[in-house]
Amino acid sequence: MSRPAARRLPGIRFEVQAPPVEDVLPRMDVAAFVGFAASGPLHVPVAVEDPADFEAVFGEAPLLAWDAERGEPVRAHLASAVRAFFRNGGRRCWVVRVAGAQARANTFPVPGVLRCSEAGVVTPGVARARSEGSSTDGVQVSATVTRELLELGPWSALGTVVQLEVTMPGGVAPGDLLRLTLGNGAMALLVPVDTAEALDAMQALPASGSVPRRVKVRVRTSRARWLQTGVGLGTAPFTAKWTRGEGPPVSLNVTDVEDPGPLASRRTLTLTLDTPPEAAPAPGTVLRVEGATPGERWLVVESLELGHGASPGTGTVRVSGLASRVLVAAPENPTALSVVCERLTLNLWTRRDSEQPARLDRLGLCPTHPRHWASLPTDVERARDEDAEALPGRAPEVRLPEDWRQGVPVSRFPLAGPKPGPDAEAFSFPLGLTDVPEGWLGCTPPPGDALERDGLSTFSADLFLDADVRETGTEALLAQADFLRYQSSEPRALKGIHSLLGRQDVTLVAVPDAVHRPWVRASTPPPPEPLPGEAPAAPAWGTFLDCALVMPAAPTPLVADPAKPVAGQAFTLRWASVAGTDLVYVLEEATRPDFSDAVELYRGPARERTLYGRTSRAWYYRVRVQQGPVSGPYAPGVAVPVAPRVRWNLEHVSAYSPKPLLAVQRALLRLACARGDVLAVLGLPEHFREDAAIAHVGSLQSPLGGTSDVVPALGFAEENALSYGALYHPWAFVSEEQQPTVPLRMPPEGMACGVLARRAVERGAWVAPANEPWRAVVALTPPLSRERLLDLQDAQVNVVRQEPRAFLTLSADTLAVTPEVRPINVRRLLSLLRRAALKLGAAYVFEPNDASFHRLVQRGFEALLGDLFVRGAFAGRTREGAFQVVTGDALNTPAHMEQGRFFVDIKVAPSLPLTFLNVRLVQSGDRGLVTEAR
Structure with missing residues (x-):
């Protein structure tokens, strides 16, 4: 969502512009982090200047698995590493979000928006999430329309060719959409502006404030369409199709249609759909209704009413709304009718749970509009278009408009435009929209649970590496990368850590999420089906009873929305209405399928109930109707399996294999050595004690270590690559600003990069980054034995220690086997000299x-x-x-x-x-x- 930018008091303000500082030495404080995030572009580096920038693009740390040994959830470390980097003195970093190829984006039907192609094909408007993943599962979308009145002059329409003259302040421009509403509003002409020719300009009558300039414009188009509203459906049978997102639309059988006829003041149609209530189209949905009569009608659902069915999962619903159709031919003598001319722009709204809705205003409805709603960029498009370094030849007018950024965002607007289709779009137009958001529609997620759609269901080294570069040695790495990016038959961008090869300002690289233990899917068997409820007690026959006494029917069906919530998620139970007066609905809850432990949850006239805070297990519900002393039968019960928030379990420590970590760190060392000016900051899994840490260093240094996940060991000729990596251990408990009372456990890479960056800024990269306090650290895990600190130092592990004045490191070693380049400050000095020589030497060519x-x-x-x-x-x-x-x-x-x-x-x-x-x-x-x- 977005928040408005900070306002200032009116007046004059003087700002002192500091003179530019001469860049004597290249920067050595820019870091790069590669890992898992909830949102953001995949495999594209994004520049981040502070934690707020990171959260706006990448969101909160995603939930990965459940650690049964600790009894706590496991989250990604990328977000905490970036925060630790800035907390310890970092000023700028690049962030790369990685995920598997199975990552998919959600799609959102946009309420009341239709798209018309150049060929005249009309389809519902569908937007995408701005990035892949499940972070937008809870987002709902709505739309409104902004109308501006225009003064209409002479106009003519012949089929789809329209010419008219309009006058309004500022005039109109190509890409605007005009709507001419005729007579009583049953017929409208949609005019996408192709050309606009200014005829004259005249001042409006003086008024208070500024005087707007009124411009008379002649508008021409060859793509106009007529929209007829309040039409019937023609001849039965009917089929309603609902486009929920990508893929084929859902077909719904229409079993009955209530039509008040053309003489009604408002011809609202009521359709009875043969579909379960949980699969019914929500208000705001656009239905395409087809019948035996040629042509298609479009109906925007205004209201939804549950019907009756025989069993759970089946039933009928009733939807109501106005039907419209798009025509090419004009009505007879349209210029003789009264006409209202308006310019239309679209406003998109999004909301999540109880957060304040966010919106983008005055979006265009034609592709040539500079703010066309279907041109909303994805995160990948925005990152590449805003990157002047990667695209230096891109003309400024083709870049994204500045106002897409919405001032100071808390998080980016979650929507992007639809995928380009086979048919070019002529224009979009609103159907049944007002200036108030009414219908809110949720996303249509692709198949799979959240972690699968995040592309993180399988943890391996492939998530962090480019498949065509990971086996390449140090000498050939840059040549292979350049071939893939520029010279191959199908040039492409590199993935994972190798996407950083083009970032020349990066001098520190860390992959904090490589230290995870793998996770596996938790098995959750389906719950038993609920058993039928007992029959209601019979009235006291044989005594005087009310002649009007009738046993009420069962309020079938009873459905849950969502049908399979997760722990802590609210869900709503709904049931159908029953004919009669003075009815009381009784809802019961149980934990057993036979309802032997049922308790009454609700008694009253409402036909729905929202429940909160249910724990992970199967819950059973049933409902009945009571009318006075008479109780009706129970509707068939429904089982609501509340799944745990995390459906993946972390593997046990005993099953851990260091091969994925070795593969990532070997590839990272090769990348740093091939660049010649980058230091790889490495970490270890939390459970590694002294012997495991020393053994891991030996595996990295040994040229006979074999392959790990297809990545070969560093050979004898690649020994120099070891001097481009520094290993830190153990992990730290950090007291963060957001939750100071609950320390967060995190790997040391983010803090180490922050200390390295701070030392480079304050004193220089040639000063050893040791004996510097690590900020906000309150404890270490696991506690390493002080008697083994010398062994770890000899193994070139930079141990984070608790000293009287702070938590810090008293060593600053790389993994080099050559003593001359073992200190980090020596390697960083040589990297600085390389960067400075390249910068200075370029002037001598x-x-x-x-x-x-x-x-x-x-x-x-x-x-x-x-x-x-x-x-x-x-x-x-x-x-x-x-x-x-x-x-x-x-x-x-x-x-x-x-x-x-x-x-x-x-x-x-x-x-x-x-x-x-x-x-x-x-x-x-x-x-x-x-x-x-x-």
């Missing part, structure tokens, strides 16, 4: 390759390295002892110069962190002296 050019390059790089030396990036007392820039003739031979090649050797001595501070206490006489020594 196509310069004359002579001795003066050599000196120019040498001075440029010496100035860069000299600045780093002053900041403390290098060891040594002098500049000559800290770095060297070699461009001499021994390196650049005449043969190289003839080939147009130029080499620069940069030799540096990175500064190493002080890891031990020895404090020596010396007793001298009656005084104590304290000296420091390394």
Whole structure:
């Protein structure tokens, strides 16, 4: 939903614009996180500047499984990792949502909206969720129409060709939809504006405030359609078709039609549909009614009434509304009738539970309108269109309009336009819509439960990796990625972590959701069917009874909506009405199918009851009618299986296999090494103790480790890739701002990236990111033995420790087997030099390759390295002892110069962190002296 932007008091305000800061060194604080989210584009990096940005696009952390050992739900770690990153000092990150290929988006029928194609085919309007997944399951959609009156001049209509002149403030433009309502409103002409030619402009009469300019416009179109409202259905038999979303429409048999006739003041039709009440079309639904008479009629359901049936799951419903049909031919002499001309725009509304509805106003109804409702972008389209770096040649006028963003959103508008169909759309038009949202329709989810539609039913390394790159070695990784993106017969974007290869500003990468244990589906057998209720007690025959005494009928059917709720979800029981007066409906609830433990829930005249807070189990309900002292029979009972909120169980620790984690981390190390300027921040599962953590590091470092989920081990030639990864353990309990009293357990990658980013911003990437407090951490899990800390340090695991002043790490090591590049600050310094050299070296391309050019390059790089030396990036007392820039003739031979090649050797001595501070206490006489020594 959206909230209005903050308002300001009227007046003049001066803003001081700070001068731009010269970008001396490349940024080394931008991170990237890959994991599971409830919404957002799949496999497309999205820039995030703060936690509110993340929540607006990706929503809350999705629920994954149930941990039976702890008795708690398991959620994705991506959201908490991003929050921890910003909490610990991060300023900017990229987020990639990943899921399997089975992820599907919900579809929403839009109440009272029809689409007309260029060929004249009319179909109901259907919108999509803005992204794949089940996050929009609880969203409902409504629509209203905004009408603006126009002054109509001469007009003519010949079939679908219409020409007219209108006058209104601001005029009209191509893409507008005009509606000419004739006579009593039974006939209207829909005019999509193809061309608009301004004839003159005149000022309106002076009034208070500003004076609007009235523009006279000549409008032409060749795609007009006539809409006749309040028509009959023709000859029986009838069939009503209901488009609930993607796929074929649902056909409903019409068993009876009540038609007041053409002379009625309002020709409201009532259709009896042969369908169970739980499958009945809700108010706002557009039905296409077909009969023996040629042509189709469109009826918007205004009211719904449950009918009668013989057993649960079957029955009839009665729907009422006005029927309309779309015509090509005009009525006789239409220009002789009184006409009202309006410009129509559409307003889309969405709501979720008790939240305030969100809306998008003044959307166009024609494809050429700049805010066409069917052009609402999906998350993938928006991410790619707003990315100026990825699409530098895209013209600004083709980009998304700024006003799609709705000011300051709490969350993005949940809808997107429909998928493009085979027929081009001419225009859309409203049917039965007013300026107040009335009918609200829910989504039509694809088959499968929530986790399946999220694409997360199977946990594996394939969720995080691109299938065509995951087995590629470090040397060929970039070439293979470029081939897939640009040179293959079907170029495509990469998926998973490999989608970050094009993000040149990323220097830290983490995959916090790779440490999950897999989950399996929980088995839930169907509940037993309810048994028939006992017969009602017979009246006291043989005594004087009221002659009008009649036993009431059973209020069949009794249905639940939804039929299979989850724990904590409200559901509504509805039953049909029974003829008679002074009726009292009695609803009973039981936990046994024979109703032996039934209790009375409700007694009164209402025909529905909403229940809340039912726990996970099967509940049984039955209803009867009581009229005075006489009780009628029970309607057939209904079983309502309340499923647990999570239908997937986390695998036991004993069944855990580290192969998916090894595969993801190996691929991540290869990606970081191929880029040459990225550090992979790695984590471990929570249950890993000291020996398991050390063994996992050995598996990552061993070139003989074999394959894990098709990803081979890092070979002998890829040993350098280990220096591009740093491993952190254990997990932490974090007190977050939203729930400070309930600490959240999370892996350490997000906090470690935040500390790395903070250190790079405040002091430089060449300073070791250790001995820095991790913010909001209140405890660690699992508690590691202090006697084993040295073993973990020797295994190059950066252990998060509880020290007197804070929770922090006292080591900052990569997984490198070479001691020279083992410290994180050394690897980060070399990455910084690489990025700086690429930036500086680009300015020297196509310069004359002579001795003066050599000196120019040498001075440029010496100035860069000299600045780093002053900041403390290098060891040594002098500049000559800290770095060297070699461009001499021994390196650049005449043969190289003839080939147009130029080499620069940069030799540096990175500064190493002080890891031990020895404090020596010396007793001298009656005084104590304290000296420091390394």
